[in-house]
Amino acid sequence: MTVPITRNERQRLQDLAQQVAERAGTDAMKSRIGRWYAHNTGHSRDPMMVFELGGFSEEFLAPYPLRCIHPLAREVEANLLTRLANEDDVGDDKVITADYPVPIPIGFRLFRMDFSFERVPDALGRPLGYRQTSFPVQDLPRELPRLPRSAFWADRPSAEARRRQIEDWIGEWLTVRLVNGSLTWALSLSRYAIHLMGDEALFLAMAETPDAVRRLYHRIGEELTTYMEWQEREGLLTLNNGNDYAGAGSYGFSHELPAPGDSGAVRLRDLWGNMNSQETVCVSPAMFAELAFPAYEAIARRFGLLYYGCCEPVHDLWGPCLSRLSNLRKLSVSPWCDERRIGEQLAGTGIIYSRKPSPNLLSGETFDPDAFRAHLEATFVAARECPLEIIIRDVYTLRGDRSRLRHAVIIARELADRYR
Numbered sequence: 099m100t101v102p103i104t105r106n107e108r109q110r111l112q113d114l115a116q117q118v119a120e121r122a123g124t125d126a127m128k129s130r131i132g133r134w135y136a137h138n139t140g141h142s143r144d145p146m147m148v149f150e151l152g153g154f155s156e157e158f159l160a161p162y163p164l165r166c167i168h169p170l171a172r173e174v175e176a177n178l179l180t181r182l183a184n185e186d187d188v189g190d191d192k193v194i195t196a197d198y199p200v201p202i203p204i205g206f207r208l209f210r211m212d213f214s215f216e217r218v219p220d221a222l223g224r225p226l227g228y229r230q231t232s233f234p235v236q237d238l239p240r241e242l243p244r245l246p247r248s249a250f251w252a253d254r255p256s257a258e259a260r261r262r263q264i265e266d267w268i269g270e271w272l273t274v275r276l277v278n279g280s281l282t283w284a285l286s287l288s289r290y291a292i293h294l295m296g297d298e299a300l301f302l303a304m305a306e307t308p309d310a311v312r313r314l315y316h317r318i319g320e321e322l323t324t325y326m327e328w329q330e331r332e333g334l335l336t337l338n339n340g341n342d343y344a345g346a347g348s349y350g351f352s353h354e355l356p357a358p359g360d361s362g363a364v365r366l367r368d369l370w371g372n373m374n375s376q377e378t379v380c381v382s383p384a385m386f387a388e389l390a391f392p393a394y395e396a397i398a399r400r401f402g403l404l405y406y407g408c409c410e411p412v413h414d415l416w417g418p419c420l421s422r423l424s425n426l427r428k429l430s431v432s433p434w435c436d437e438r439r440i441g442e443q444l445a446g447t448g449i450i451y452s453r454k455p456s457p458n459l460l461s462g463e464t465f466d467p468d469a470f471r472a473h474l475e476a477t478f479v480a481a482r483e484c485p486l487e488i489i490i491r492d493v494y495t496l497r498g499d500r501s502r503l504r505h506a507v508i509i510a511r512e513l514a515d516r517y518r
Contacts, residue, residue, distance in 0.1 A: 139449030319393035345405025371401030
């Protein structure tokens with residue numbers, strides 16, 4: 099049953115959807131898609147550039163006032179407007195395709211436990227900061243054998259109802275499709291370990307009861323594997339080999355997926371996987387390799403292609419851990435990573451150097467183009483023997499200066515032309 103919206107709201111959504119469809123059909127957009135496919139093979143020397151907008155979405159859309167009042171119509175309007183405004187005002191390599199993805203609500207509750215958090219607003223009142231207020235596991239060796247099986251659920255009927263509703267509004271112009279993004283950020287085992295115990299208790303346990311910590315990571319991995327296999331059996335998985343978020347800010351365009359052997363349903367090996375262990379930056383590479391990485395590796399091998407990392411530095415993990423991942427295609431190179439070392443390690447491997455520049459250079463009181471250029475130039479030098487993508491993320495304000503978006507992209511393009 100469709101929810102009524104006003105005639106003006108419907109016309110607004112249809113006008114925007116038509117514009118999106120027209121942009122999707124341009125030769126320029128088709129060429130960009132071809133560049134992404136070539137890039138994701140790991141053999142292209144044509145760098146790709148993405149500027150994530152989610153941290154300052156309201157500020158970004160400020161020049162484009164929303165006209166819809168109906169909550170869902172307003173959400174669709176903002177989505178379509180963002181795509182068009184990104185192309186006009188940013189000019190990065192994000193792709194406009196003639197579709198509209200609708201997420202399936204899917205949930206995972208590790209060991210059937212609830213984790214409580216206290217949120218803290220930033221200077222603009224947004225609840226960005228948080229701290230966990232309690233940790234359910236206090237004595238790991240004693241409590242680990244008692245942990246129950248995890249719970250998970252999916253609500254396909256509500257997703258399908260939402261899909262039909264949006265299709266009624268804009269289906270003439272865009273294909274409205276269900277997507278499953280539930281695994282995108284779900285496979286970071288260290289985050290669950292920290293939520294269970296807290297960082298201090300977990301790190302002490304690594305020194306005092308390492309076997310228990312190894313078993314904890316193994317158990318968390320088992321629970322996540324059960325969750326993934328349940329999704330596979332239930333037909334919940336959807337391909338992420340097109341204009342789909344695949345990794346920390348990157349996109350999944352790939353002809354290597356789905357994997358050979360058509361089973362009639364999407365399998366885990368048909369997908370990009372995404373993993374990180376940001377919480378263990380103070381753990382030695384040797385200890386991480388011994389206690390945590392075997393559980394990561396067991397999950398990683400289930401996927402066709404893999405994106406690894408987020409904000410953690412990965413240069414010290416390359417030798418003992420990450421070099422063993424045969425399906426690794428993209429590696430996050432954060433502001434805390436030794437760029438030169440990781441560039442030397444990745445040279446000739448076909449693994450994409452997925453660079454995350456420091457967001458501080460774009461969100462400060464003023465924007466210094468020369469400082470940003472020097473920062474990015476160090477990346478192009480370090481990654482000169484690697485396929486490269488620049489992913490600008492974790493920017494939470496532009497201080498009202500939207501010109502920084504286009505300026506940053508222009509600088510990156512100039513450097514790409516110089517070092518290509």
